[in-house]
Amino acid sequence: MKKIILIASFFCVCILSMQAQKLTVASYNVRQQNSSDTEKGNGWVNRCPVVTDIIKFHGFEIVGAQEVFHSMLNDMLERLPEFDSVGVGRDDGKTEGEYAPILYKRDRFKVLKSGHFWLSEQTDHPNKGWDAALPRICTWAEFKDKNSKLKFYFFNLHMDHVGVVARSESAKLVLAKIKEMCGNEPVILTGDFNVDQTNESYGVLANSGVFYDSYEVTKLRYAETGTFNAYDSNLKTDSRIDHIFVSPAFEVEKYGVLTDTYRMQVNDGEKIKKGDFPKEVSLMNYVSRLPSDHFPVKVELNFNKKKMKK
Numbered sequence: 001m002k003k004i005i006l007i008a009s010f011f012c013v014c015i016l017s018m019q020a021q022k023l024t025v026a027s028y029n030v031r032q033q034n035s036s037d038t039e040k041g042n043g044w045v046n047r048c049p050v051v052t053d054i055i056k057f058h059g060f061e062i063v064g065a066q067e068v069f070h071s072m073l074n075d076m077l078e079r080l081p082e083f084d085s086v087g088v089g090r091d092d093g094k095t096e097g098e099y100a101p102i103l104y105k106r107d108r109f110k111v112l113k114s115g116h117f118w119l120s121e122q123t124d125h126p127n128k129g130w131d132a133a134l135p136r137i138c139t140w141a142e143f144k145d146k147n148s149k150l151k152f153y154f155f156n157l158h159m160d161h162v163g164v165v166a167r168s169e170s171a172k173l174v175l176a177k178i179k180e181m182c183g184n185e186p187v188i189l190t191g192d193f194n195v196d197q198t199n200e201s202y203g204v205l206a207n208s209g210v211f212y213d214s215y216e217v218t219k220l221r222y223a224e225t226g227t228f229n230a231y232d233s234n235l236k237t238d239s240r241i242d243h244i245f246v247s248p249a250f251e252v253e254k255y256g257v258l259t260d261t262y263r264m265q266v267n268d269g270e271k272i273k274k275g276d277f278p279k280e281v282s283l284m285n286y287v288s289r290l291p292s293d294h295f296p297v298k299v300e301l302n303f304n305k306k307k308m309k310k
Helices: 002-021 035-039 044-057 070-079 164-182 200-206
Strands: 022-029 062-066 083-086 102-105 109-118 137-145 151-158 187-192 220-222 242-246 250-257 262-265 286-289 297-303
Touching (some): 022 242, 083 109, 242 297
Parallel strands (some): 151 187
């Protein structure tokens, strides 16, 4: 009997140890709040509950988000009371303009240090770099995983949508910053890069040897489309402009582009009969909508303890 208990205890310890090494990460451009979207039925007031439910239901533990205004961040944190965040507005380094925040579960992670820099020739204050149309910012933090006690860096950014030179130089800048700041420490880099996997700027990062595109190295991939959808669920693309790069200290178990939708009623609730189904089943005319013009990217990682530093 004692032998059975010891064996059972051993397996329980092994299972808990395995769970402690797992990490669920996401990159999510949630689309800024604006009047044009609201007029077309894609207002933030409708989308926010869906965005936060996606985060909760899919078990995201740490999220690099983009296009988040200060009020939107407050809305998200109100609906995600188990999360905290780091990041500042790109327009003034405080609360003005879009954030590229990192949201994280406070019971899982401890922030050891954090900061930000602008994607520009002048990285220490708000400004536009190279040929960029707008100021662009990168948020970073060093975390300690309370479960495994292991440390890692997390960077999150949103590159310019217009400036070709700006995107190229931003990729080089981020790579240089990570090498300078992190050394051989484990790193996760998320963001809306506004370039897909065929672009030279993407190659600067993906082929750096510092980290790898999680899409390419995952053991299991679920990606029926790319990551930009233009608020149209009928579109498909092979382009991935939202990426999650990971250093060799992480093993990528799963990669997914999540295509969740929600419904909005378009008539007075009149019931519709279609097809041959039981009379108890009724349908109503709703329109399918997307919670953002980008799909969230989710990865499940394992710490490779042989390559991690405590």
